[in-house]
Amino acid sequence: MQPQQGLIEPLSASEFDGRADVWLMSPPCQPYTRGGKQLDAEDTRAAGLLHLCDIIKELAHPPRLLFLENVRCFEKSQSHKRLMDALHSQHYAIEQFIVTPSQLGIPNTRVRYYCIAIRSRDLTPEASPGVESMAFEMPAVDGREIPADMGRVGDYVERKGRHLADLLIDRNVFTKNETFLFDVACEDTRATTTFTKGYGRNEGRAGPILLCDRQGRPLPSYPPAQQTIQVNGPSVDSPEDCRIDGTLVSMETYRHVIDTHVLDTRRFRCVCVSCDDEAAECVRYRYFSPREMLRVHGFPEKFAFPACVTTRQQYGLIGNSISIPVVAHLLQYALHKCMLLMDGEGRAGS
DNA sequence: GCCTAACGTTGCGTGACCAC
DNA sequence: GTGGTCACGCAACGTTAGGC
Structure with missing residues (x-):
């Protein structure tokens, strides 16, 4: 057929x-x-x-x-x-x-x-x-x-490759959005928000970003406290009572499904880049690569897009995909x- | 009232390609 | 070379519900 x-x-x-x-x-x-x-x-x-x-x-x-x-x-x-x-x-x-x-x-x-x-x-x-x-x-x-057992983001990310530096997020993104709570993941993170179709072009608002060094290599834990100005924030899907076909589903029942920020309350944070000392320079943020997104969505390692599909298109396609x-x-x-x-x-x- | 998330949407600029 | 068309990328903006 x-x-x-x-x-x-x-x-x-x-x-x-x-x-x-x-x-x-x-x-x-x-x-x-x-x-x-x-x-x-x-x-x-x-x-x-x-x-x-x-x-x-x-x-x-x-x-x-x-x-x-x-x-x-x-x-x-x-x-x-x-x-x-x-x-x-x-x-x-x-x-x-x-x-x-x-x-x-x-x-x-x-x-x-x-x-x-x-x-x-x-x-x-x-x-x-x-x-x-x-x-x-x-x-x-x-x-x-x-x-x-909940896996770690570190199990899904790439650690080598010159292309990782291309994924670094310009610091202007953070200075323009000083009060926005970014979903910042590091290797030890056990929960991230939804990757959406606009990932990679919506200034970090379309999914999680990754804590890394200047070469884009992921860091194992969050930066020192002075690097952030706020560390707790709302989850991507806040808990609520949910009425389905007339049946009220309790907040607690729903909460454990959608409220994964309880797994790691540190990850929502405002990113402060105003301190430009050497230590701050060592800590950068980058987008997940298409390969990393594919892994999170459960695609097999041998899966590859045709050469004609641009990186931007790959982000859109994966963000619009399903969890295999x-x-x-x-x-x-x-x-x-x-x-x-x-x-x-x-x-x-x- | 303000802020935030979200398999967003829309308009504009740019570059490739083609016909004339 | 010029003008038209198209696809694409970018940036700004809109919408709705819910939390605080």
Whole structure:
């Protein structure tokens, strides 16, 4: 089967019916993200997903597994309600997750919403009751344990190479933003904020920056106290009570998922570069390299962009990407449940 | 009211490329 | 050489929700 590119809206139900057992979806996030206007279903970029919601209701042979990824806040949207209605109409069993790579021991926060919908071949509502749930924990997969230890940023960064010096951030960035709390990571840091599409060009506001020396080599710990004027700040996603489909999720439940700054409260800091003595000159800050970002997102070491893709484009693509370990973990969980369901069907049919 | 985060957005300048 | 088009990068700016 060849990959195809095109609009979803012109396609009819017959072009989907019975064609695939698994649908993997990552619809545009702009209608739902806090960074946008949150036009939800009114945003033209939601049209493809909403069309698929209508299509699902019409299918005689719906996919057995449907997997969807989107930003946090999608779960509060009208589009989400339309999706749930469509899945309920086809008697899917629905599980929803709001999780982050830090729950798999990766020192990075990237809170995302995931929906896993599984459907039995038996069309009776009793067999697939359409139950939905929202979880803030990584599910266990076939009894395998989830890593309990949080990794260090030092496990993901490059330590050698002339290109590291090219990643140094101009000091004017810090003098222009004297009160801004940068997310400063060092080798020992065990939590970083989300890398976004604008990383590398939005003056350190689109993700974490790395403490380093003049050659861009990462430093193991934070600089002396006189290098900073403020060391505690708000996390990227502040804790809050979250109401999902009428159910209030407690702050404490949500907090441990999104509030990873409790792991390292020192890392949000204003960067003061006014002191230009020799000691201060030894401490610099740089962007993470595309390779380092790829590692944090779980891409294999052999992955490489085509030569024609500029560094800026690489930042944009990786910042707009998914966390592969998180998606892989949830897909393993979903496929394992599908296998169990098929086994049950086999026994029932024999 | 101010500050901050966020798979932002928009407008403008620049350079490459092509046709004339 | 000139003018038009396009892609790209940069910088400034907008939006919304939530914390303090």
